[in-house]
Amino acid sequence: MTAKSKKTALQNGTGRILFVSAGLMLVLMGGAVFFSPYLDSQLGNYKEVLFLGLAMVITCGSHWFLLETMQSPQTLSHTERVHATNEKLRYILNNITRQVESTLDNKGTSTGVINIVTDKLAVTLIECAEVLAERTAHLNATLQTGSNETLEMARETLLPLIDETADAITKYLNVGENVDAQLRERISKAQHLLLELRGALAEFAQQKPADSSAELSACIEQTGAMFDVHLKIDDFVNQQLEVVSNDTNESAIALVLHMRNLSDNAENLVRYINAAITKISAMDGGVNESVEFIVRIGHFIQEIPAKISADIHSIQGASGVIDGLSHLVDSIKEISFQTDILAVNASIQAAHAGDAGLGFKIVADEVRKLAVNSNQAAEMIETGLSEARKTIQDGLKFKFLDEVMQQMSEAARVMDVVQELENSHEDARQYYRTLFTVINQNNTKLAADIAEVLGSIQYQDIVRQRIERMQSATQRRNQLLLQFMEELERTNGHLADDFAEQMNIVLNDYIEQESYHGNSLNSDADNNQPPKFELF
């Protein structure tokens, strides 16, 4: 800035010297032309030497003046000094304003980017947590039905969701770190530049001419004071940025820890589901075998009455045939008896006939023998039939008993199988009860973790508000700087308002605003803070 002022003064001085020297050279050339005949007659060949000498004198003189001008301090008029001062101040303030505007601007630069990015990521996180909660609730409902296929589906949907949530958190952390680093770097650069400008201003104030006016001194002093407050605002903004940085960091760590718990619980849940699927399959196999056996036995038992009925029909048929044969034996016996009587009567009649009946008596005896033999044969048949009936009845009786015994044996096995089935059912009930208890515990933990994740995401809103307060303070400051510049130009350095005081008001308002919001993660440690929760 000082160099620029000097340069302007030098340009003015150099211009004057060049103008004078060029004028002298023209006068010399004019004289040479005008007095040429006279000088030729008087000096002859020495004329050129004379003009060359004069030209060299003019050139050397102008150079000497030029060197003098460059080395000697400039003496400027009051107006020039004020103008130069204003120009320097304008240069400084332009730099400040440009730097400030590029550092803290609401349209697309760091703070705006922070708000947009963190907001978007927070929304993604919340959506993930919402879907996770919904699907775990669905999983719980699915477990109540106990279907293997739905369990598989629940497991398949749960795992990618956990990955999606973890990805969202990783992105949140990465972007948060990048944005925070960029913002802090910009602030650091801006502060560095401002410090340099403050140094330049202090140097300028020291170099100001001894006879400078009181307005000029006041103007420079006020500019310096504004710089001091400006730097204080930046310091405070930087402190708030550190708080923001710590808050986002702590919040991110809390998020990661909650997500880790969430992930662990979800993995436990998946492990239990896997074990449940395996065990349920095994139990299903055992139950199916038992059921098949019972169905087989059921069919056998169902067939038994039909078999018994058929057997009874067979026995009744055989008995009927044997009874029929018995009637035939009786008929033979009757015939034999009547034949015997007939033979006896024939013998009596043969005896009455005397010798004439001797032949007839022989025949009658033979017939009687035949009757006796017939009777004996009939009795033999009757005995045989009785034995046959007895044998059939005994045989059927034994067969029936065998079947009954077999049936009893099968029935006894059915009881064992039913007992096994009941045991399996009891095991399954116990297993399901334990499984539901464990899964409910995990679901409760999941729900608690999801709630904590959602609570941690609230820091996005707190950070947003803190940044908005920063933006408000820096915008007020920048506006004041612009007003200061306009006033400086308009009044030509004769400032009526106390801009440094107004800048102080901006700083104090900002500090006061921040004091109303005790929401840093570390604010709990501060005993002077009112309680976080209060019921009136």
Place this chain on the structure above:
Amino acid sequence: MAKTILLVDDSVTMLMSVKNNLEINGFKVETAEDGLKAMEKLNAGLKPDLIITDINMPKMGGIELIKKARALPGFRFMPILTLTTEAAQGKRDEGKAAGATGWLVKPVSGADLLKIIKQVLPGA
């Protein structure tokens, strides 16, 4: 029957995170982006069991919302909680004078929020 909560906040993040937390825990949640929209819902006949509102919002802030809601018939004894970044005692006194039931400073963990809701909503 699920209790209804009207949640008022100009931050989408806050609305989503608190709404989800409450819905997971069995509450029915209605939302509004500022005090004006909340009043529109209340005037349209919404009768929540609890109102949770932010303080600093565009169009109509939380304090004004509490005052206007308290003036509605049937809202005299309804619990109204504030959920805000404001922690200063002066602002709390202002909220209390307007008719707030309690003052919660952000962030509030899911468990803490439910505990406080159960205190102001017995049987929830």
